Amino acid sequence: MELPASGLPADAVLEALDARRAGDADWRHGRTFSLIYNTGDEQLEQLMEAVAARFAHDNALNPSAFPSLRDMEREVVAASAALLHGEPRAGALTSGGTESILMAVKVARDVAADGRDPSRRPLNIVVPESAHPAFAKAAHTLGIDERRAPLGDDLRVDVAAMQTMVDADTALLVASAPCYPYGLIDDVPAVAELAGKLGTSCHVDACLGGWLLPFLERLGHPVSPFDFRVPGVTSLSADVHKYGYSTKGASTVLHRDRERLKRQWFLFDGWPGGIYGTPAAAGARAGAPIAAAWAAMNYLGEAGYLRLADDVWQAFDAFRSGIDAIEGLAITGDPDFPSFQFGATGTDLDIGGVADAMDDRGWHVDRQQGGLHLMLSPHHLTVVDEFLADLAAAVRGAGASRGRAATYGGVS
Numbered sequence: 001m002e003l004p005a006s007g008l009p010a011d012a013v014l015e016a017l018d019a020r021r022a023g024d025a026d027w028r029h030g031r032t033f034s035l036i037y038n039t040g041d042e043q044l045e046q047l048m049e050a051v052a053a054r055f056a057h058d059n060a061l062n063p064s065a066f067p068s069l070r071d072m073e074r075e076v077v078a079a080s081a082a083l084l085h086g087e088p089r090a091g092a093l094t095s096g097g098t099e100s101i102l103m104a105v106k107v108a109r110d111v112a113a114d115g116r117d118p119s120r121r122p123l124n125i126v127v128p129e130s131a132h133p134a135f136a137k138a139a140h141t142l143g144i145d146e147r148r149a150p151l152g153d154d155l156r157v158d159v160a161a162m163q164t165m166v167d168a169d170t171a172l173l174v175a176s177a178p179c180y181p182y183g184l185i186d187d188v189p190a191v192a193e194l195a196g197k198l199g200t201s202c203h204v205d206a207c208l209g210g211w212l213l214p215f216l217e218r219l220g221h222p223v224s225p226f227d228f229r230v231p232g233v234t235s236l237s238a239d240v241h242k243y244g245y246s247t248k249g250a251s252t253v254l255h256r257d258r259e260r261l262k263r264q265w266f267l268f269d270g271w272p273g274g275i276y277g278t279p280a281a282a283g284a285r286a287g288a289p290i291a292a293a294w295a296a297m298n299y300l301g302e303a304g305y306l307r308l309a310d311d312v313w314q315a316f317d318a319f320r321s322g323i324d325a326i327e328g329l330a331i332t333g334d335p336d337f338p339s340f341q342f343g344a345t346g347t348d349l350d351i352g353g354v355a356d357a358m359d360d361r362g363w364h365v366d367r368q369q370g371g372l373h374l375m376l377s378p379h380h381l382t383v384v385d386e387f388l389a390d391l392a393a394a395v396r397g398a399g400a401s402r403g404r405a406a407t408y409g410g411v412s
């Protein structure tokens with residue numbers, strides 16, 4: 001397309017946008033399982049829209065121009081740190097988990113590079129095979145090697161294998177709390193202990209778990225140790241735009257102390273435009289996601305997050321037992337968290353065909369390498385029976401897979 005010769009009236013632009021959205025995922029009715037974290041709370045939805053409208057134009061690049069954004073950012077970071085037993089002033093708000101991870105890897109790299117002979121081999125990071133691709137992306141971007149450690153029989157990272165993959169150039173060890181594909185929390189104390197022995201950094205990817213596990217713990221569910229209470233953990237990522245239920249564009253990256261955070265900052269004084277500084281990767285930063293994170297947190301409060309965590313757990317129980325009861329299907333591993341895979345127990349059932357049959361019934365179940373993936377939000381509690389009935393029927397009627405690949409994300 002080229003620019004229209006003259007602009008359209010605003011109404012016509014909105015109409016055209018609405019028409020374009022007709023083919024987009026219908027996430028409001030519990031039929032999608034990733035990308036959107038739906039509480040089903042219409043008041044929260046409207047609040048997010050009102051906040052987006054109010055802060056649509058603001059730019060967090062210069063905090064002295066928008067002190068409201070600076071203060072909200074600090075408060076969201078402090079709240080995240082309080083949940084995870086970290087330092088209130090040792091973190092930053094970023095655009096998402098990927099940027100938080102990029103910053104954590106950068107800090108680890110810079111700590112490791114301190115006083116190191118730069119002509120040596122590149123630094124490396126060792127991450128579980130199940131760790132998010134954002135680590136591969138960060139390593140690639142930062143010019144360091146990424147090594148993926150195999151998983152043990154329980155699908156958590158095999159720490160003994162990890163130990164054989166580290167060397168004097170290892171800058172960072174990673175554990176997930178939990179990993180996305182199987183919803184398993186790695187053995188964080190063991191990974192952090194290994195990092196401590198090596199004198200390297202240790203990042204816990206709690207992008208998914210950061211805003212849900214603390215509430216599950218308070219509700220009395222078993223949560224294995226993953227946060228700053230574990231000695232040796234030097235940074236954590238926790239996304240507010242996932243189980244913090246704010247609209248997209250808000251994650252927190254937290255460091256053990258403020259000295260490490262300072263290594264994340266970029267300051268440049270060689271520019272005619274003036275002294276330039278940014279706390280993370282972006283330059284200009286949208287104000288709306290910062291305000292949305294603050295608004296979601298204050299609207300829900302601790303009681304709201306506890307109630308939603310309870311809904312998610314109930315949905316998790318119901319989906320888990322329902323899927324296990326369907327002959328021919330089994331959940332992969334023993335997930336700690338409502339982001340999990342299920343697959344076929346035998347070769348006579350084509351799990352891709354099951355996904356196709358679910359597509360035909362209007363469900364969007366994600367395909368993975370080894371099966372199908374569900375990530376549950378509070379609103380899924382309202383579709384349990386319908387989903388399980390359709391899944392049982394899809395298994396009975398499944399043919400050969402139409403061959404849709406397992407993809408997550410994409411480029412155009």
Ligand SMILES: *Cc1c(COP(=O)(O)O)cnc(C)c1O
Pocket residue numbers: 095096097098099132134176178179180205207208239251
């Ligand atoms: C979502 C996710 C990320 C990346 O976060 P984005 O917000 O998509 O950039 C990293 N790790 C895990 C475990 C995730 O689920």
